[in-house]
Amino acid sequence: MSSVSSQTPRFVRIGALLGVVFLALPIVGLLKRVAWSTLWGQVTDVSTRDALRISLYASVCATVLALVLGLPLAWCLARMQFAGRRFVRALVLLPMVLPPVVGGVALLGAYGKTNGLLGGVLDRLFGIQLTYSLWGVIIAEAFVALPFLVLALEGGLRSIDTKYEEAAAVMGAKDLTRFMRVTLPLLKPSLVAGVMLAWARALGEFGATITFAGNIQGRTQTAPLAVYTMLESNPEGAYALSFVLVAICVGVLVGLRDRWIGGASE
Amino acid sequence: MISLHGTVAVGEFSRQFSLDVGNEIVGVFGANGTGKTSLLRTIAGLCPLGEGELIANGVMVDAPAKHLFVQPELRNIGMVFQDHSLFPFMTALDNAAFPLTMRGVKRNAARKLASEMLDQFGVANVAQQLASTLSGGQSQRVAIVRALVGSPQAVLLDEPLSAIDDESRESVRNQIREHLDRLAVSAIVVSHDRADLDHLCSRIENYTR
Numbered sequence: 001m002s003s004v005s006s007q008t009p010r011f012v013r014i015g016a017l018l019g020v021v022f023l024a025l026p027i028v029g030l031l032k033r034v035a036w037s038t039l040w041g042q043v044t045d046v047s048t049r050d051a052l053r054i055s056l057y058a059s060v061c062a063t064v065l066a067l068v069l070g071l072p073l074a075w076c077l078a079r080m081q082f083a084g085r086r087f088v089r090a091l092v093l094l095p096m097v098l099p100p101v102v103g104g105v106a107l108l109g110a111y112g113k114t115n116g117l118l119g120g121v122l123d124r125l126f127g128i129q130l131t132y133s134l135w136g137v138i139i140a141e142a143f144v145a146l147p148f149l150v151l152a153l154e155g156g157l158r159s160i161d162t163k164y165e166e167a168a169a170v171m172g173a174k175d176l177t178r179f180m181r182v183t184l185p186l187l188k189p190s191l192v193a194g195v196m197l198a199w200a201r202a203l204g205e206f207g208a209t210i211t212f213a214g215n216i217q218g219r220t221q222t223a224p225l226a227v228y229t230m231l232e233s234n235p236e237g238a239y240a241l242s243f244v245l246v247a248i249c250v251g252v253l254v255g256l257r258d259r260w261i262g263g264a265s266e
Numbered sequence: 267m268i269s270l271h272g273t274v275a276v277g278e279f280s281r282q283f284s285l286d287v288g289n290e291i292v293g294v295f296g297a298n299g300t301g302k303t304s305l306l307r308t309i310a311g312l313c314p315l316g317e318g319e320l321i322a323n324g325v326m327v328d329a330p331a332k333h334l335f336v337q338p339e340l341r342n343i344g345m346v347f348q349d350h351s352l353f354p355f356m357t358a359l360d361n362a363a364f365p366l367t368m369r370g371v372k373r374n375a376a377r378k379l380a381s382e383m384l385d386q387f388g389v390a391n392v393a394q395q396l397a398s399t400l401s402g403g404q405s406q407r408v409a410i411v412r413a414l415v416g417s418p419q420a421v422l423l424d425e426p427l428s429a430i431d432d433e434s435r436e437s438v439r440n441q442i443r444e445h446l447d448r449l450a451v452s453a454i455v456v457s458h459d460r461a462d463l464d465h466l467c468s469r470i471e472n473y474t475r
Binding site: 163166168169170171173181182 | 338
């Protein structure tokens with residue numbers, strides 16, 4: 001007989017079941033709408049292929065950019081005491097809570113060709129235009145993905161006992177060596193989780209991308225934008241592409257399940 | 267040669283120390299809270315001296331009044347930590363070889379040397395095991411090997427025998443003593459066990475609260 005404390009009340013079970021149904025129903029609905037007989041043709045269509053190619057390429061680049069900027073940021077937030085730390089953390093979280101379209105507008109204000117704080121300078125001095133370009137897609141995606149990475153890494157860095165880094169220092173390991181040989185292996189679970197979250201967020205980005213980089217097929221049209229565009233003109237294609245995106249995400253989750261997502265507790 | 271004259275201050279704790287250690291093994295004995303571990307951490311460079319001066323291996327390494335502080339990685343000290351602090355994601359062998367690779371020894375040569383020493387300390391059989399899977403006694407022996415293998419110029423041992431069972435205590439003590447005698451460096455051993463210190467050390471400093 002199980003103890004009272006280990007019994008889950010019925011209303012909790014019902015709530016949990018409703019939660020599962022709520023999450024599963026849209027996926028089932030999506031799968032039901034996929035035209036399986038024409039799926040391959042839809043997926044290999046030029047515009048779909050372009051959208052997938054841009055999405056995968058931009059989301060990986062955005063994740064790398066987020067990692068390059070996010071790791072030092074997470075380090076400082078986790079390990080340093082400095083004036084304005086709370087402000088910096090709020091700033092990091094902002095893209096997470098900001099409506100993505102507003103994020104896109106803000107990016108235009110910073111990197112827009114004509115009125116952007118930096119965009120105008122980049123255009124005048126180097127002829128670099130970020131808006132309506134693949135770089136624009138990458139920047140928009142990195143902007144919204146960065147908080148997920150920083151949060152995961154900051155949490156990971158906080159949970160690492162510094163005694164290992166201290167031991168490495170006493171044994172002669174300098175800063176970079178300590179980081180590469182000791183901190184990074186200890187940080188690996190958080191790093192992988194953060195990278196996957198950031199990548200998934202970048203892959204699904206819509207609002208900031210369409211506002212900042214536009215929706216130009218073959219140039220800035222990512223898979224989510226293509227799905228949105230096709231929903232009216234070619235619903236079969238929209239569902240086919242949606243299915244591919246779901247399959248990619250499920251594939252990643254399944255691939256990581258044992259190592260990083262709940263595997264340890266099962 | 268280790269010479270510390272000054273205040274060891276870690277968090278709320280603060281205590282005046284005056285300690286000179288030549289090429290000998292000095293025991294530090296005392297109750298909890300007397301600052302034994304803080305003393306070792308300060309010598310290793312993990313905590314800065316509150317005030318005073320610290321000379322390690324003939325070099326001034328910490329002197330707050332002179333704004334001098336040499337980072338731990340430059341002090342060439344071997345240390346056994348109270349909780350061993352083995353890297354959990356590395357094998358026992360890689361843990362033991364770590365200080366050698368930090369000193370520029372090639373990986374294979376470092377592993378060979380570390381392997382030999384693990385054998386001397388009776389833990390060659392767990393060389394390929396992840397450190398996180400070792401028992402307390404095995405972990406402590408690997409930690410001792412890791413502190414000694416790189417032939418450091420000074421050795422600090424914080425409760426180095428606390429997890430060693432009574433049966434093999436004598437043998438591990440002898441191994442430590444043998445290696446420290448061979449290195450002929452300044453060594454400080456912190457322990458709650460007077461018998462361990464009597465066996466290992468040429469003299470004992472007794473600290474009370």
